[in-house]
Amino acid sequence: MSNGGPEIEQLIQLLARLPGLGPRSARRAVLHLIKKKDQLMVPLSAALDRAVDAVRTCEVCGNVDTRSPCGICSDPRRAESGLLIVVEDVADLWALERAGVGAVRYHVLGGVLSPLDGVGPEDLSLDELVARAPQFSEIVLAVNATVEGQTTAHYITDRLAGTGVKVTRLAHGVPVGGELDYLDEGTLSQALRARTEL
Amino acid sequence: MSNGGPEIEQLIQLLARLPGLGPRSARRAVLHLIKKKDQLMVPLSAALDRAVDAVRTCEVCGNVDTRSPCGICSDPRRAESGLLIVVEDVADLWALERAGVGAVRYHVLGGVLSPLDGVGPEDLSLDELVARAPQFSEIVLAVNATVEGQTTAHYITDRLAGTGVKVTRLAHGVPVGGELDYLDEGTLSQALRARTEL
Numbered sequence: 486m487s488n489g490g491p492e493i494e495q496l497i498q499l500l501a502r503l504p505g506l507g508p509r510s511a512r513r514a515v516l517h518l519i520k521k522k523d524q525l526m527v528p529l530s531a532a533l534d535r536a537v538d539a540v541r542t543c544e545v546c547g548n549v550d551t552r553s554p555c556g557i558c559s560d561p562r563r564a565e566s567g568l569l570i571v572v573e574d575v576a577d578l579w580a581l582e583r584a585g586v587g588a589v590r591y592h593v594l595g596g597v598l599s600p601l602d603g604v605g606p607e608d609l610s611l612d613e614l615v616a617r618a619p620q621f622s623e624i625v626l627a628v629n630a631t632v633e634g635q636t637t638a639h640y641i642t643d644r645l646a647g648t649g650v651k652v653t654r655l656a657h658g659v660p661v662g663g664e665l666d667y668l669d670e671g672t673l674s675q676a677l678r679a680r681t682e683l
Numbered sequence: 684m685s686n687g688g689p690e691i692e693q694l695i696q697l698l699a700r701l702p703g704l705g706p707r708s709a710r711r712a713v714l715h716l717i718k719k720k721d722q723l724m725v726p727l728s729a730a731l732d733r734a735v736d737a738v739r740t741c742e743v744c745g746n747v748d749t750r751s752p753c754g755i756c757s758d759p760r761r762a763e764s765g766l767l768i769v770v771e772d773v774a775d776l777w778a779l780e781r782a783g784v785g786a787v788r789y790h791v792l793g794g795v796l797s798p799l800d801g802v803g804p805e806d807l808s809l810d811e812l813v814a815r816a817p818q819f820s821e822i823v824l825a826v827n828a829t830v831e832g833q834t835t836a837h838y839i840t841d842r843l844a845g846t847g848v849k850v851t852r853l854a855h856g857v858p859v860g861g862e863l864d865y866l867d868e869g870t871l872s873q874a875l876r877a878r879t880e881l
Binding site: 490491492493495496499500502503504505506510512513514515516517518519522525526527528529530532533534535536537539540549550551552556574575576579 | 688689690691693694697698700701702703704708710711712713714715716717720723724725726727728730731732733734735737738747748749750754772773774777
């Protein structure tokens, strides 16, 4: 085995730990980086250096940004809607932002309750959520439609009951562009029950 | 859109240019890097810095390594077999090394002849190959079994005809573990013609 020195081997091993890349695709990626050294490898190295220094977690909502409070929490227009969207993960926050859900604020839980994985209420940013709640008129629980997600949603609803803030959840139904015969029964029956008039 | 500052956005865009990663998986990868800052992001940043400085192309064979001549070209035991394996790409060299083909040397062409893509003989390291040829007793053309690969193999055979070195190519046949009814007709007829006695 001579894959070109320990520096290259180590780079492959580190890239292989990224989600979506395995050892084989990490090797391809490293070769691509080496081929495009000036156009890709050098800028990527510099961008990573900058990100290592700059990235921090927002102390208010848990988003990642280069400042804390993050761009969303420090934008005064986002306070006007009175809407706080609770998500499991920063990836979900970014997905909602990409969907253009409007001038809202977020709260990143950092996971969902999962007794089997040893994740209890104290591991999530629930106290912070309860403390923030009175600033908002409505809290939308945008947790995943999994068993753990729904358990977490119920737990949060109980915790927020005392605050008097309205708590809602995302609608269940047929995904836009989705075909009915590929959908599971749970989604279909929920979509039928929540049918809307045309 | 507020994906957390220009540093994060730039990192996503650069990672999305790696083969096997698109914008969506690059975003997931960046979030993973941020979550595992100390275990993954910092080491990856350091490994990239080191690789940018260290990686070079071997001036003899075209392999990538941290020294030139590379580890393979400077290993005297690899001269004994007298075998030179010609490959299109460094990825192919690595694949053969992983397969443990033995103490051989390599020559990386840097591509295949492809008039449609504007790749002519002058774009490949063919003069270097002809110059190296007399040092070896046999040259194996391990180019891909594509039309371009086979055209390139014929061209190289012509170029090497004057050197008197024996030129061979990889065997065609049924891949180990392969099932006959998934194979194309070309492979099957080649495999039948090149059948060996048990």
